[in-house]
Amino acid sequence: MTIKLMPVNTTYEPFSLEPEYVAANQGFVDHVELSQVRHFLDLACGTGTVSELLLEKSPAAHLNGVDYDPVQVELSAERFRKLGYEVRVGFDVTEDYSTGKPVLAFGEGSCADLPFEPATFDCITIANAIHIIEDKKKLLADISQLLKPGGVFGFNSTFYSGSIPEGADRLYMDWLIFATEHITNKNKLLEAEGKPTIRRVRGTTRRAFTNRWYSPQEWTEFLAEVGLKVTSINERLVELSERSFTYVGAYGGLAEVLLSGYPVDEASEALQAAAGPAMRASNATVAPRNYLEIWATKS
Ligand SMILES: C[S@@+](CC[C@H](N)C(=O)[O-])C[C@H]1O[C@@H](n2cnc3c(N)ncnc32)[C@H](O)[C@@H]1O
Numbered sequence: 001m002t003i004k005l006m007p008v009n010t011t012y013e014p015f016s017l018e019p020e021y022v023a024a025n026q027g028f029v030d031h032v033e034l035s036q037v038r039h040f041l042d043l044a045c046g047t048g049t050v051s052e053l054l055l056e057k058s059p060a061a062h063l064n065g066v067d068y069d070p071v072q073v074e075l076s077a078e079r080f081r082k083l084g085y086e087v088r089v090g091f092d093v094t095e096d097y098s099t100g101k102p103v104l105a106f107g108e109g110s111c112a113d114l115p116f117e118p119a120t121f122d123c124i125t126i127a128n129a130i131h132i133i134e135d136k137k138k139l140l141a142d143i144s145q146l147l148k149p150g151g152v153f154g155f156n157s158t159f160y161s162g163s164i165p166e167g168a169d170r171l172y173m174d175w176l177i178f179a180t181e182h183i184t185n186k187n188k189l190l191e192a193e194g195k196p197t198i199r200r201v202r203g204t205t206r207r208a209f210t211n212r213w214y215s216p217q218e219w220t221e222f223l224a225e226v227g228l229k230v231t232s233i234n235e236r237l238v239e240l241s242e243r244s245f246t247y248v249g250a251y252g253g254l255a256e257v258l259l260s261g262y263p264v265d266e267a268s269e270a271l272q273a274a275a276g277p278a279m280r281a282s283n284a285t286v287a288p289r290n291y292l293e294i295w296a297t298k299s
Pocket residue numbers: 012016043044045046047048049050066067068069072109110111112126127128129132133253
């Protein structure tokens with residue numbers, strides 16, 4: 001099957017709505033009892049996929065979402081307004097209800113600098129994003145401080161030691177090779193037309209991705225150092241369809257690290273275009289990936 005390429009939408013939204021993605025995140029939140037939670041904090045909340053799954057577990061709870069990308073914050077706010085919530089923009093930790101539903105708040109901000117009081121939240125999550133955060137140990141220490149005693153913290157990530165299933169290395173390698181070829185071919189056309197070519201600025205790889213990917217054991221140790229005791233560790237195999245794999249390629253946040261140094265729109269277009277060909281080169285009907293899911297409790 002050939003996927004028709006859309007004009008590149010570099011937000012996380014198309015991928016975040018894919019059934020395999022939603023199911024994987026549902027599996028992640030199903031690992032823990034959340035019905036007693038009154039205040040959720042969903043860090044790097046993106047378009048609110050996981051925020052929505054959390055609220056389904058405790059419909060009377062309030063939720064604060066934080067993301068440093070104003071586009072994702074707006075997409076989250078819009079999503080919950082459509083679901084009938086009053087949504088405030090910012091970092092208000094509120095007990096208010098409006099039209100029978102808890103008021104939610106989504107703020108544009110960095111996980112490196114969280115503007116909340118200690119012991120505020122019953123549950124903090126950072127889904128599909130902890131690998132991007134530069135100072136992971138500081139983040140975990142801050143999370144521990146923001147949790148109430150007995151509160152829970154969970155994350156899932158598909159960039160850890162073990163995330164590429166056996167035999168799938170070739171597929172992910174070809175993805176990058178074909179994406180680079182896409183840019184090379186585009187440059188030939190641009191050159192022939194006498195137009196400026198797409199250039200890669202070297203040395204711009206973000207530190208988060210030059211870090212080693214940690215193992216479940218290492219994460220357990222990091223959590224213990226800040227008083228968070230692991231209660232469950234799970235590894236989930238997720239098989240992305242060609243469409244999902246194509247959509248994740250289009251996501252600018254991933255493209256800017258996988259093809260760092262290229263203009264993000266070009267990198268997104270190239271990874272989107274290369275997803276299907278990479279799968280066909282491996283005779284793959286799905287793009288397999290392992291997700292690590294960890295939950296811990298504050299003692
Ligand atoms: C792959 S998306 C995951 C979104 C959402 N948590 C989910 O699971 O669907 C990663 C998100 O992390 C956000 N992000 C990355 N680094 C961040 C930081 N330092 N502070 C806040 N948000 C960040 C990005 O803007 C993006 O929305």
